Amino acid sequence: MNAKLQSLLARALIVILMGVTLLPFLSMFSAALAPSGTYPYGLQWPSDPQWINFVKAFEVANMGQLLLSSTLIVVGVVPVSVLVSTMAGYGLAKLTSDKYKWLYLIFVAGLTLPFEAVITPLYYEVRALGLLNTRFAIILPLIGLYMPFSVYWMRAHFLNVPKDLTEAAQLDGATRWGEFWRVQVPLARPAIMSLSILLFLWTWNQFLLPVVLVRDPMQRTMAGALGAFQGQWGTDVPLLCAGSLMILAPTIILFLLFQRQFVAALMQGAVKG
Amino acid sequence: MAGLELKDIRKSYGNVEVIKGVDLSIAHGEFVVFVGPSGCGKSTLLRMIAGLEDITGGDIHIGDRLVNDVEPRDRGVAMVFQSYALYPHMTVYDNVGFALKLAKTDKQVRDKKIREVAQVLQMEELLDRKPAQLSGGQRQRVAIGRAIVREPEVFLFDEPLSNLDAALRVDMRMELSRLHADLGATMIYVTHDQVEAMTLADKIVVLDNGIVQQIGSPLELYNRPANLFVAGFIGSPKMNILPVDVLETAENTITIAGTTIEKTTLPCASASIQAGSGLTLGLRPQAFVADPEGVLKGKVELVERLGHETIIRIRLKDETTVTAALVGQSDLEPGDMASLGFKPEEAHLFNASGERI
Numbered sequence: 001m002n003a004k005l006q007s008l009l010a011r012a013l014i015v016i017l018m019g020v021t022l023l024p025f026l027s028m029f030s031a032a033l034a035p036s037g038t039y040p041y042g043l044q045w046p047s048d049p050q051w052i053n054f055v056k057a058f059e060v061a062n063m064g065q066l067l068l069s070s071t072l073i074v075v076g077v078v079p080v081s082v083l084v085s086t087m088a089g090y091g092l093a094k095l096t097s098d099k100y101k102w103l104y105l106i107f108v109a110g111l112t113l114p115f116e117a118v119i120t121p122l123y124y125e126v127r128a129l130g131l132l133n134t135r136f137a138i139i140l141p142l143i144g145l146y147m148p149f150s151v152y153w154m155r156a157h158f159l160n161v162p163k164d165l166t167e168a169a170q171l172d173g174a175t176r177w178g179e180f181w182r183v184q185v186p187l188a189r190p191a192i193m194s195l196s197i198l199l200f201l202w203t204w205n206q207f208l209l210p211v212v213l214v215r216d217p218m219q220r221t222m223a224g225a226l227g228a229f230q231g232q233w234g235t236d237v238p239l240l241c242a243g244s245l246m247i248l249a250p251t252i253i254l255f256l257l258f259q260r261q262f263v264a265a266l267m268q269g270a271v272k273g
Numbered sequence: 274m275a276g277l278e279l280k281d282i283r284k285s286y287g288n289v290e291v292i293k294g295v296d297l298s299i300a301h302g303e304f305v306v307f308v309g310p311s312g313c314g315k316s317t318l319l320r321m322i323a324g325l326e327d328i329t330g331g332d333i334h335i336g337d338r339l340v341n342d343v344e345p346r347d348r349g350v351a352m353v354f355q356s357y358a359l360y361p362h363m364t365v366y367d368n369v370g371f372a373l374k375l376a377k378t379d380k381q382v383r384d385k386k387i388r389e390v391a392q393v394l395q396m397e398e399l400l401d402r403k404p405a406q407l408s409g410g411q412r413q414r415v416a417i418g419r420a421i422v423r424e425p426e427v428f429l430f431d432e433p434l435s436n437l438d439a440a441l442r443v444d445m446r447m448e449l450s451r452l453h454a455d456l457g458a459t460m461i462y463v464t465h466d467q468v469e470a471m472t473l474a475d476k477i478v479v480l481d482n483g484i485v486q487q488i489g490s491p492l493e494l495y496n497r498p499a500n501l502f503v504a505g506f507i508g509s510p511k512m513n514i515l516p517v518d519v520l521e522t523a524e525n526t527i528t529i530a531g532t533t534i535e536k537t538t539l540p541c542a543s544a545s546i547q548a549g550s551g552l553t554l555g556l557r558p559q560a561f562v563a564d565p566e567g568v569l570k571g572k573v574e575l576v577e578r579l580g581h582e583t584i585i586r587i588r589l590k591d592e593t594t595v596t597a598a599l600v601g602q603s604d605l606e607p608g609d610m611a612s613l614g615f616k617p618e619e620a621h622l623f624n625a626s627g628e629r630i
Contacts (some may be wrong), residue, residue: 066294162356164358167354168358170345172419173346173372173375173376187362204398208293
């Protein structure tokens with residue numbers, strides 16, 4: 001096979017793959033434009049596109065309030081998780097000897113824990129704390145649940161920072177704390193950035209936790225609110241599709257804005273397991 | 274500025290002792306080079322002085338101060354790392370000024386000092402660049418600048434030139450020499466390259482297996498190596514080592530011969546040598562002369578013509594080889610028979626345990 005044909009084949013495969021990826025979105029989009037209350041028939045461009053469905057969905061689902069709620073939850077989860085895991089990752093990578101390896105193993109063990117397995121005890125714990133039906137019922141457990149991965153991620157980064165830099169900073173007169181803030185954190189920026197993006201995505205798309213721990217849809221994440229939305233408008237498929245697309249929009253916008261960092265984050269995952 | 278005193282310094286990792294009791298005194302302003310093969314403990318020793326490595330036993334004094342339990346930042350030492358260890362996210366200016374910034378030095382004073390250092394190291398035009406935009410030699414300069422700007426009592430260098438190409442290494446070596454002369458500071462330098470050691474040092478400390486083999490000036494080490502290890506390590510090409518037997522001893526001379534070397538008489542003042550005992554004869558390649566009446570005979574295997582000298586390798590009759598550096602240009606060819614003599618006063622003799630006689 002000559003090179004030109006090979007490259008053509010590769011391109012064709014990519015186009016097919018792209019089509020497969022985009023198909024659900026397109027189908028959702030076409031359904032969202034169908035007349036409210038009807039049952040759209042797969043991928044089919046409606047004869048009379050109902051753009052008003054988006055406005056309706058926005059109003060009915062109180063999308064503005066949901067956006068605010070999601071943002072509040074993200075703001076509550078991501079910075080704290082990143083800060084704590086960066087410090088823990090640094091500590092585990094640079095400050096502990098082999099004697100304390102078990103500390104790290106506890107975090108790794110957390111990675112094996114399926115999310116769904118802890119949801120029932122979590123419910124009782126959150127209830128005991130008196131946080132049920134508040135946003136903290138989502139924020140605090142999420143911070144905890146993200147720790148194993150985040151610490152693992154940051155530790156992997158810090159392990160790769162040459163020991164010489166730490167020693168040079170020590171000789172230059174830096175305390176551990178000074179070295180962490182002035183040398184390690186600036187160098188960890190790519191890792192922190194990619195971790196932030198991943199945590200944002202996971203928090204934004206969080207569904208199970210909000211549905212179980214928070215009754216009021218307005219206190220949930222957007223994706224979590226989708227559950228209530230579906231219950232209320234279960235029969236109105238076009239409206240549901242319009243709502244879903246709007247919930248997706250912020251992540252898509254973010255993706256377009258931070259495309260490069262997204263790819264870097266995924267690549268990093270590929271290399272570091 | 275200050276001198277340095279090491280007393281019975283030891284270091285163990287678990288049951289493995291890597292530094293086995295080093296005593297060393299370094300005067301203020303001295304340039305001392307730790308040299309030895311990989312794994313001999315020279316870098317560990319340097320890192321112990323810096324405070325980056327705990328010591329298992331002994332005392333380290335910098336100036337009059339016992340620094341065993343003093344943090345690296347409070348020891349008054351600056352170190353240049355083999356990897357340069359520049360902060361990649363900072364410009365050269367910030368890299369050099371980092372220590373001053375941490376010490377909360379006034380901004381104007383800091384700026385002045387950074388620029389002074391940049392001038393000394395001829396890197397003023399590099400100040401705005403990041404380390405990634407610098408060549409190896411430039412990075413090395415910045416690393417040295419970062420050390421100088423702190424005006425430390427002692428400079429520590431951990432194989433600073435080993436990542437540079439040969440030509441640059443020679444340049445940087447000269448620059449370090451000049452810097453030492455200008456600053457008059459105490460400098461400790463670790464290398465496995467004996468040429469660096471010979472050219473830079475006031476005093477060389479030869480280490481092997483965590484033990485100091487010999488301390489002395491470069492020429493002392495070259496002319497009077499304390500043992501076979503030092504004899505083999507210092508000098509290039511390496512010293513030739515030949516087993517010999519003592520035939521007879523007289524006052525101030527002994528007569529020796531071996532399977533590969535004919536009977537010859539050497540000056541030797543040692544009274545403890547008995548006729549019939551075995552010794553080791555060390556001959557530097559430069560000690561040889563082409564001499565038809567010479568005591569070593571063999572077949573020429575390799576000829577390297579360097580212009581000012583000719584290096585030849587000859588295979589003796591017991592299959593051992595000897596390297597000779599003959600002055601000037603020789604017309605020997607591989608396959609020829611060569612006969613070599615040597616100046617008796619340039620012969621080194623070692624006893625059965627490898628110590629110099």
